[in-house]
Amino acid sequence: MSDDKRRLEADRSRRQFLAYLVAGGATVPLAACTEASELSGAADEGSHNPLLWAVAWQQTAAEFGALCHQAYNVARMRLDLAIGNRRSGDKRLAVITDMDNTIIEATNYWGYLINEGYEFFDDAIWDEWIPKNLIQAVPGSRDFLMYCDENDVEIFYVSNRDQGDRTYEYALAQLELIDFPQADEAHVTVIRETSNKMAIKERVSASNDLVLMLGDNLNDYKRDYYVTDVDERYALMERDRDEYGRDFILLPNPTDGHWVRAIFGDSEPAPTDENRRILKEAATRSAWDGT
Structure with a gap:
């Protein structure tokens, strides 16, 4: 493994570890806490939603x-x-x-699900979306x-x-x-x-x-x-x-x-x-x- 790759792996491990500490309520330095909080916030915004790749492909490719x-x-x-x-x-x-x-x-429907934090098809929202004719x-x-x-x-x-x-x-x-x-x-x-x-x-x-x-x-x-x-x-x-x-x-x-x-x-x-x-x-x- 190259030095650059080792550094990337070490940095990724450190960031993950900090995120786990903050999630668990541990006391860490303010700068590290801010960094981990930003990581956690990104996840909260749906960055790990399994629909993202599929819907992005449909809407942009x-x-x-x-x-x-x-x-x-x-x-x-x-x-x-x-x-x-x-x-x-x-x-x-x-x-x-x-x-x-x-x-x-129906990509408009899937975009709504992602914005609302849904990760799977939702029948009730589908039924509400249909008559909107979007x-x-x-x-x-x-x-x-x-x-x-x-x-x-x-x-x-x-x-x-x-x-x-x-x-x-x-x-x-x-x-x-x-x-x-x-x-x-x-x-x-x-x-x-x-x-x-x-x-x-x-x-x-x-x-x-x-x-x-x-x-x-x-x-x-x-x-x-x-x-x-x-x-x-x-x-x-x-x-x-x-x-x-x-x-x-x-x-x-x-x-x-x-x-x-x-x-x-x-x-x-x-x-x-x-x-x-x-x-x-x-x-x-x-x-x-x-x-």
Whole structure:
């Protein structure tokens, strides 16, 4: 280890030790106390919130936007192929799309959670946030859906939300706010009781030629992915790998979804020390030991 690295390690250890002393009520010199207090204050401001990296990426990374555009570019190429093969008398082409984090961005909600000190998804705040309509379209989503509409492709919006008796009203209002096409009762379905969208897939497939589905969660595509085992879910993904970009277009979402359920056994885990431990364990399934 170089001298500079030793100094950095020693300084970090000293600062951590001082912070522990202050937290424990020990008497230390004023300068050291101030230094440790500043460290503690930074932590109190949420600097260790596990949501920070994911939400910062969504809100600032050009790569996030590029991945969204890439997804919709692939969807358009797939749609063009289907349009080119369409013949008179064929069933009308259709796409099925999820709403949240697929065509509607919810980063504003996650930013609020961080500012308020929340570390996990909070259902009550989500229900309060929904009718505020502080939303915007996911990059590329509206252009793609407008292209569908212009080419006589039917669009079916499906969302599993539950904000009580006004759930459907809120969902429809958000689609209308961003001016998504075909946002009407014939094309918008809100499922309050379950996250299973397979009945909608079967219904649309019977009446239309279903070209593709769009979502931010593999469970949007197949119910098979609604499992509570990380390795099993990953194996299912590998089984279906040839279908991505052809039958299902996946949008990036690092904050929530059924990948969370596979880790915790619950899509909305409580902010407990045990769940923080489980999250760290998941993040270090593969970790260099430093040697």
